[in-house]
Amino acid sequence: MSRTDALVDADWVETHLDDPKVVLVEVDEDTAAYEKNHIRGAVRIDWKTDLQDQVRRDFVNKEQFEALLSSKGIANDDTVIIYGGNNNWFASYAYWYFKLYGHGDVRLLDGGRKKWELDSRELVSEVPQRAVTQYKASGPDTAIRAFRDDVVSAIGVQNLVDVRSPDEYAGRLLAPAHLPQEQSQRPGHVPTAANIPWSQAANDDGTFKSDDELKALYEGKGVDLSKDTIAYCRIGERSAHTWFVLHELLGVSNVKNYDGSWTEYGSLVGVPVQLGDNPGTPLGGAA
């Protein structure tokens, strides 16, 4: 993988708005965003109702993913361009799904919805009608997904990258500051995890930093990119953003996203937890 295979800029999108084999997909959690307006021709995928199983805590299975993409009018040979709000967090998460289920050509719009808006580019409210397809998925490719036991085994052994804000990492906040703080999990982080907030990989306008800047960022924080890596956050969408940076932009081979993330790990009985600003030792403990 390289940057051009995984990322397009806003100018590229504007020149392909009428290309029938390019499908724009807006992925948000805030459903009001797409309804208000979106890039012309974009279909919507809802992070919660479309990509999550509605009964158990898991993401949609292969058959559900096939049904979703078929209903959205996305074909296997389409170039899918994903973008969204929140600096492309949920867009990155959806991109990770598309990779998990083997879609051939999927890319992110650099900067997502925010950059598009700050550039004052065109947004419309008309919802496009796309003919239903017969989408066939492969996988899922679990080489890019970590489960809780993988995380526990990785303590002190593999790279663990906690991409939440420093206050969440240290245990001073339990959720991002645009959410209420009352939560059921224990605060803190997985012992030995480095804190490299997702935001350090992006510019203020939501675009990704250059490959050289990104490499310097992770190596500067002591991440040995030749080792296996697991990224996590609170629910797995900010860490999908970092997974995208490491695996798709920098081409690091064994990187997994732990989508259970802190809402799962912080609720587990008996696993080590570290408080404070330092990675700590494998046994965890107070700062």
Added chain:
Amino acid sequence: MCGAVAGGPSIEGIDMTKEAVIQGIVTRGGEPVSGAYVRLLDGTGEFTAEVPTSATGQFRFFAAPGSWTLRALAPGGQADRQVVAEQGAVADVEVAITA
């Protein structure tokens, strides 16, 4: 749920004695700016959260007690504003974009 809705989170049903709220309005030339982005940066300048402003230019964060910086981004302009948050209190601020 981890994403940000325009204007920031609702306070409905929230025990405000447990929250350190930072909220306010983004303006340009005295008028509210809707669809701007407000970033909350911690004491070291590190990003903590971001919300788009509401139709009436408003934003809200549930922070932790301490010093924070608000950075507003809008087409063609931005502005920073320092703010201190306290537990059980609401810090109400205006961030005026000059450009």
